[in-house]
Amino acid sequence: MIIRIITFLAVTLCYTVSSHKILVFSPTASKSHMISQGRIAEELANAGHDVVNFEPDFLDLTDKFVPCKKCRRWPVTGLNNKLYKDIQNEMSGNVFQKSSLWSKIFNSNRDEHQDEYNNLCEEIVTNKELIEKLKAEKFDAYFGEQIHLCGMGLAHILGIKHRFWVARYPLILFSLSTINFSCTMSVSMRDSLGIPTPSSLLPFMSTLDGTPASFWQRANNFVLQMAHIRDEYRDVEWTNQMFRRHFGQDFPSVDYIAKTSDAVFVSTDELLEIQSPTLSNVFHIGGLGIFNKEAKLDEEFSKVMNNGSDVVLFSLGTIANTTNIPPSIMENLMRITQKFKDYKFIIKVDKHDTRSYQLAKGLDNVLVTDWVPQTAILAHPKLRAFITHAGYNSLMEAAHAGVPVILIPFMFDQPRNGRSVARKGWGILRDKFQLIDDPDSIEEAVREILHNPKYQEKASRLRKLMRSKPQNASERLIKITNWVLENDGVEELQYEGKHMDFFTYYNLDIIIVAAIIPTLIFIVLRISNITVAVKSTKSKKE
Numbered sequence: 057m058i059i060r061i062i063t064f065l066a067v068t069l070c071y072t073v074s075s076h077k078i079l080v081f082s083p084t085a086s087k088s089h090m091i092s093q094g095r096i097a098e099e100l101a102n103a104g105h106d107v108v109n110f111e112p113d114f115l116d117l118t119d120k121f122v123p124c125k126k127c128r129r130w131p132v133t134g135l136n137n138k139l140y141k142d143i144q145n146e147m148s149g150n151v152f153q154k155s156s157l158w159s160k161i162f163n164s165n166r167d168e169h170q171d172e173y174n175n176l177c178e179e180i181v182t183n184k185e186l187i188e189k190l191k192a193e194k195f196d197a198y199f200g201e202q203i204h205l206c207g208m209g210l211a212h213i214l215g216i217k218h219r220f221w222v223a224r225y226p227l228i229l230f231s232l233s234t235i236n237f238s239c240t241m242s243v244s245m246r247d248s249l250g251i252p253t254p255s256s257l258l259p260f261m262s263t264l265d266g267t268p269a270s271f272w273q274r275a276n277n278f279v280l281q282m283a284h285i286r287d288e289y290r291d292v293e294w295t296n297q298m299f300r301r302h303f304g305q306d307f308p309s310v311d312y313i314a315k316t317s318d319a320v321f322v323s324t325d326e327l328l329e330i331q332s333p334t335l336s337n338v339f340h341i342g343g344l345g346i347f348n349k350e351a352k353l354d355e356e357f358s359k360v361m362n363n364g365s366d367v368v369l370f371s372l373g374t375i376a377n378t379t380n381i382p383p384s385i386m387e388n389l390m391r392i393t394q395k396f397k398d399y400k401f402i403i404k405v406d407k408h409d410t411r412s413y414q415l416a417k418g419l420d421n422v423l424v425t426d427w428v429p430q431t432a433i434l435a436h437p438k439l440r441a442f443i444t445h446a447g448y449n450s451l452m453e454a455a456h457a458g459v460p461v462i463l464i465p466f467m468f469d470q471p472r473n474g475r476s477v478a479r480k481g482w483g484i485l486r487d488k489f490q491l492i493d494d495p496d497s498i499e500e501a502v503r504e505i506l507h508n509p510k511y512q513e514k515a516s517r518l519r520k521l522m523r524s525k526p527q528n529a530s531e532r533l534i535k536i537t538n539w540v541l542e543n544d545g546v547e548e549l550q551y552e553g554k555h556m557d558f559f560t561y562y563n564l565d566i567i568i569v570a571a572i573i574p575t576l577i578f579i580v581l582r583i584s585n586i587t588v589a590v591k592s593t594k595s596k597k598e
């Protein structure tokens with residue numbers, strides 16, 4: 057008996073996961089970045105780890121927002137962030153700017169957002185006092201996003217052995233052609249990890265209709281993807297130069313530090329993805345923390361939702377600021393609502409958007425508001441459809457609630473998300489410019505989504521698939537992290553392909569040789585035929 061107890065205790069102790077000290081790199085680069093990194097910090101802290109949420113304050117947000125409760129927050133304020141804030145504000149105004157394919161291909165400007173991020177990064181990593189304090193913490197692990205590799209360099213300076221690379225957007229990002237801001241390094245992240253990205257299939261900045269898409273669509277997609285990878289490596293090189301200026305020429309490339317991470321966590325749900333090649337150390341953790349508590353309606357919205365008619369929700373998220381978008385958009389939208397008098401429309405706008413409040417005056421089936429309890433409204437049985445910018449969190453919430461959507465993507469990953477959902481059959485995709493010049497097509501989409509039951513059927517199926525998954529996001533994050541840390545890394549899962557150069561990886565040398573040899577043989581044969589022919593005519597003449 058005693059032996060059994062001792063064995064039991066020994067086994068229990070052996071399998072008890074010890075607490076690790078984890079640094080989550082969470083600059084306040086935008087509110088949504090803060091939220092998503094904060095969720096990771098919170099889950100890790102809930103699992104018993106000692107977690108520091110490190111928050112260099114790029115946008116002066118640290119005192120306005122609590123990203124995680126159980127973690128230890130470490131804000132770094134007083135940074136020289138004025139220019140960064142200006143760039144971020146400008147972005148929302150530029151959403152409706154068109155830029156040509158050529159300007160993207162021959163873009164030789166460095167990305168100003170990445171530049172400013174780099175400058176702020178420099179301010180942090182050269183702050184000796186701060187670095188000493190961080191070093192003293194002796195972190196076991198680092199979590200950082202792919203938007204910029206500053207944190208990877210920092211992890212190296214701090215001597216953190218285990219790194220987890222978080223893809224905040226879908227692995228293949230589709231930053232939109234309207235703005236120059238390349239939001240994350242997703243395609244280049246894949247490239248860096250050695251994961252092939254078939255540009256024939258996965259839309260990057262362009263559209264790919266149908267499989268296979270037409271020659272020109274694929275060509276366009278291919279070229280844009282290549283240009284993006286080039287731009288991203290240029291930014292990485294700039295970051296490397298900054299680190300080498302301060303820490304010596306043998307400071308490793310931040311790209312190398314990143315790609316040798318122990319595991320990659322992708323903040324998307326695999327059910328919402330366009331399927332593509334992946335690796336064994338890449339794990340999807342989409343929806344983390346979103347569904348931890350049951351969403352509740354407050355009194356005001358509960359009255360609105362339970363007032364008889366079915367409801368349609370319209371929201372363009374937080375980055376497309378409705379104060380600054382062309383006025384015709386909201387005018388067209390209000391006109392459309394009047395074609396569906398049986399439905400109530402809840403329209404979320406920016407707080408300063410007085411124009412939209414004016415437009416809605418006298419329309420009794422329209423509620424304009426600057427705040428909506430979105431998760432709770434989506435989960436309400438009276439909600440029939442959601443018109444959305446196809447931001448990832450919104451789509452996750454819609455999928456989880458089983459709500460069909462009309463997708464009007466604006467930027468970043470949104471066009472790609474939109475296309476994926478439309479293909480999977482629970483949404484209708486529209487172009488944002490149709491809001492301005494073709495409102496009829498938006499109206500038609502509203503009619504279709506409300507009257508054709510097939511969208512609701514697919515949405516309900518997705519809801520069931522999501523809820524019956526064998527492992528949820530939180531479980532996956534914690535179990536993989538613990539597994540990696542308890543085993544001092546899982547080298548066995550590292551892909552060798554990521555250390556090969558592009559030329560060798562895709563056998564371009566062989567393809568070139570294979571193309572050259574037959575050409576040479578052909579030329580040699582032609583020449584000898586000609587000489588033979590010339591000789592024989594000569595001999596005939598003689």
Ligand SMILES: *[C@@H]1O[C@H](CO)[C@@H](O)[C@H](O)[C@H]1NC(C)=O
Pocket residue numbers: 146147150155159168235236237
């Ligand atoms: C985008 O590029 C165009 C021309 O290439 C430039 O005029 C514009 O200022 C840029 N916008 C941003 C936000 O970088």
Ligand SMILES: *[C@@H]1O[C@H](CO)[C@@H](O)[C@H](O)[C@H]1NC(C)=O
Pocket residue numbers: 347348528529530531
């Ligand atoms: C995820 O799974 C774990 C273990 O089954 C469970 O305790 C937790 O409540 C789940 N989380 C969510 C958000 O469903």
Ligand SMILES: *[C@@H]1O[C@H](CO)[C@@H](O)[C@H](O)[C@H]1NC(C)=O
Pocket residue numbers: 359360363
């Ligand atoms: C409920 O509907 C009635 C008429 O249908 C309307 O007068 C009233 O304002 C609505 N209440 C809310 C909270 O929307």
Ligand SMILES: *[C@@H]1O[C@H](CO)[C@@H](O)[C@H](O)[C@H]1NC(C)=O
Pocket residue numbers: 374377378379380406407408
């Ligand atoms: C939207 O734009 C207006 C006007 O430029 C600005 O005052 C407001 O703060 C912006 N809203 C957000 C959420 O950034």
